[in-house]
Amino acid sequence: MARIVLILLFLIVFAGCGGGITSFPILDYDTLIKDGWDMYNQSRYTEAYQLFARAKTMDEKRPDGYIGSGWTLLRLQHPDSAIVVFRIGLPYVTSLQDSVDTLCGLSGSHLARGEDANVISLFKQLKVSSYDPAFPLKKHDVFLDKHDLEIVQAMACYHLGYYSAAEKADPENAVYYVKLAVTEPFVYKDPQSLMKTMTDFLDKSKSGYSF
DSSP states (O other), X not given: OHHHHHHHHHHHHHHHSTTSXXXXXXXXXXXXXXXXXXXXXXXXXXHHHHHHHHHHHHOTXXXXXXXXXXXXXXXXXXXXXXXXXXXXXXXXXXXXXXXXXXXXXXXXXXXXXXXXXXXXXXHHHHOOSOSGGGOSOTTSOTTOOHHHHXXXXXXXXXXXXXXXXXXXXXXXXXXXXXXXXXXXXXXXXXXXXXXXXXXXXXXXXXXXXXX
């Protein structure tokens, strides 16, 4: 009996020392999010996803964990899962920054799955007066800007066959969005040159989107 008491006392003292299991830090939500983006920006997407997933479990009503999880799933080439996560987190988004961040990831995920009509519908639903104040995305992918979103819309329209040389401002015309995005004057010639203009733009922007 005395031996058991000594063992219990030893375990209590050991747990209170620096070497006990209680010495491991308990990460809070904000630390998990910060560390997750650190991993993401090092292209360590699996580790980043694990951190974001822990954050979601810790607080299910904050958008950061969903945004981070969605982006890492997209980079891991799981756009279907990314869409689910982005959609679940969408009701918790309150700021312009997070709204545009979600829009970038969600539209890219739909486009990667060939869901072009969903891309167009998404922009109609979440359209804001200006995307500019939300860029750059401070926590990740700082090279993305509003022109990448315009090219995403152009790609969706192109895939659906919505393109022509019409000069009028037609939001369901790929040429319309290309003209908004590119810096040099663009004149529609044929579908092939239109596609090349869009892919060249994405290559230069380093957006990571692949269509």
